[in-house]
Amino acid sequence: MKFDTVIIGGGLTGLVSGIRLVQQGQKCVIVSSGQSALHFFSGSFDLLNSLPDGSSVKNPEAAIEDLASQAPEHPYVKLGKAKFTELAREAKKFLSEIGIKTHGTSDKNHYRITPVGMLKPAWLTMSGFAFSEDHETFPWKKATLLNIEGFLDFHPEFISEAFEKMNVETEIKHFNLPELSAVRKNPSEFRSTNLSIIFDKEENLDTLAQIFSKNSKDSDVIIFPDCIGLKDTGILSRLIEKVGKPVFLIPTFPPSLVGIRTQQHLKEYFIKSGGIYMLGDNVTHADVEEHHVSKVYTHNHGDIPLMADNVILATGSFFSQGLIADTKKIYEPVFELDTDYLPNRADWYNPNFFEKQNYQQFGVKTNSNFNGIKDNKPIDNLFVSGAVLNGFNPLKEGNGAGVSILTALYVAEQILNQKKTHESNTQ
Ligand SMILES: Cc1cc2nc3c(=O)[nH]c(=O)nc-3n(C[C@H](O)[C@H](O)[C@H](O)COP(=O)(O)OP(=O)(O)OC[C@H]3O[C@@H](n4cnc5c(N)ncnc54)[C@H](O)[C@@H]3O)c2cc1C
Incomplete structure (x- = not known):
């Protein structure tokens, strides 16, 4: 061949x-x-x-000279500063052109939210996921952290703590759907990938939208675990449209649905x-x-x-x-x-x-x-x-x-x- x-x-x-x-x-x-x-x-x-000496990096493009002095064998150092910058910018464009939309640029790290509510620097965050431009503020006043009853791969309590530290009031809500009881019978099957099979169904969209709206009356944002949109990538935006307020995802413990x-x-x-x-x-x-x-x-x-x-x-x-x-x-x-x-x-x-x-x-x-x-x-x-x-x-x-x-x-x-x-x- x-x-x-x-x-x-x-x-x-x-x-x-x-x-x-x-x-x-x-x-x-x-x-x-x-x-x-x-x-x-x-x-x-x-x-x-971060650089190998532990110092944090805010602008990756500007850090390549320091990286060269600390790690001469580093792949980025082999590329050289100009090529690194060109390829990092090109990468975002390349991903976007093949249908992977992201937030972020290579000259400024932003912050993603981990499954336990920590803020970590990031280059490109997948569209639909919660992020902050800095590690001190969020653009919201009150957030509803919505979880599914019995779902153990998402811990809104940790996320609530992180949000409250950044002056975002939070409320934690749980919901159930009759269809989930079949998956719930076996706890090892109650994972993001299986939940997504149910949440991705068009016939459940109106019910989900009602649940989201009912549970977030005086919140300006809803935070939801990444367990929707495995097969139907448009379902989240249709849900947001029906709810009429932003819904952002946060990754769960593995398996990673977004991955x-x-x-x-x-x-x-x-x-x-x-x-x-x-x-x-x-x-x-x-x-x-x-x-x-x-x-x-x-x-x-x-x-x-x-x-x-x-x-x-x-x-x-x-x-x-x-x-x-x-x-x-x-x-x-x-x-x-x-x-x-x-x-x-x-x-x-x-x-x-x-x-x-x-x-x-x-x-x-x-x-x-x-x-x-x-x-x-x-x-x-x-x-x-x-x-x-x-x-x-x-x-x-x-x-x-x-x-x-x-x-x-x-x-x-x-x-x-x-x-x-x-x-x-x-x-
Ligand atoms: C658990 C984990 C989580 C991570 N999460 C992140 C993250 O969230 N963000 C981030 O920036 N980075 C993350 N990383 C870093 C990660 O290494 C890179 O992001 C990137 O995904 C690595 O891609 P890769 O293709 O080089 O290697 P891999 O993803 O490891 O892929 C290698 C592939 O080669 C196949 N393979 C191996 N040997 C053979 C063979 N002999 N014949 C045929 N196939 C073979 C394997 O089956 C595998 O599919 C993570 C790394 C790990 C280990």
Whole structure:
């Protein structure tokens, strides 16, 4: 099977590269073994919330020089300030054009609300989700925090505390629908994804609107857990129209409805644009000759190889098994690329869970073009993007999605430029 580009891994980074490449006419396949980090998504993409020394970042675009002095291996530093800024701005446009509407810009972090009511900096927050422009004020006087009776993945009490600290009066209300009793019978099924099946039904819209209105008479905003709109993305705006006042979502504990919806949307967009998505298959190994990938093998296709001009490795970090830790080393299982990690295992993690964990910034080494490196030499047609990369700490620095999206756009650009150069040389 011959493609222009084979992408290994169908999470955020693999899908963004894939969409970009198929939009430009490439024949592209994504092989993805399973769920991605998007299934745990907070509803906000982070670009850069803190520098490695812990100082907080208000304007990510202005922080790249400081980042360069503290973390020379950081993916953003490899991109350089100008490219970082260009791609961060481009990313918002790219998402919007493929139907993912967000609030935020790359020159000013805003604040998202976590499931326990904390305010955390964010770059792009998905449309429909509650946010604040700063960490001291909300634009509301009184908020109704509306929950479903017996739903344990949303805790309005914590959110109420956070709102009250910011001078927003709150009231917590619960409601029930007869249809929910079937789902409620099994507590492990009483999750956002199953609730959404009921709330997404058009025939329930009027009843829901009445419940929302009745419970929020003197509030100027309604806050609701993210358990509506899995399949029907327009249902929230129709509900808001009927209620006649703003309704904002707050993420719940996993599974993340907004994450699953985003993953599905990206995947469907990729397929609709001509891409092939092989879900549930696993790339096991590859033939690499003279620092060039010639063939890629998957579990389901056995000895029938996938061949392509270029390959993108987008397999994620430890969480998705893009990186594996054994007792002595950290390795990348498909190509056995050179990895960056501390030699002494005791230095990999800090027993204090909340401290910076060194293992989080271990990953695959690349050159400045994001080519994977094997035995100290770059592989000319293998590009690496997203969470599998070395040099950044997504949790401490708050930059997971930013690295994934920006490096995805960057490697797609490298591949497309290569093709243009080749075409102009052969004319
Ligand atoms: C639990 C969790 C929650 C997060 N939440 C946020 C958030 O809210 N906001 C934010 O900015 N960042 C968040 N991050 C950071 C996150 O890393 C990035 O946002 C981003 O989603 C990572 O995307 P990725 O595509 O690089 O990797 P992943 O999402 O990990 O995707 C990698 C994919 O590759 C597949 N794969 C792996 N090996 C193979 C193989 N050999 N063959 C085929 N397929 C393979 C996996 O099955 C997976 O689908 C979170 C990270 C985690 C772990």
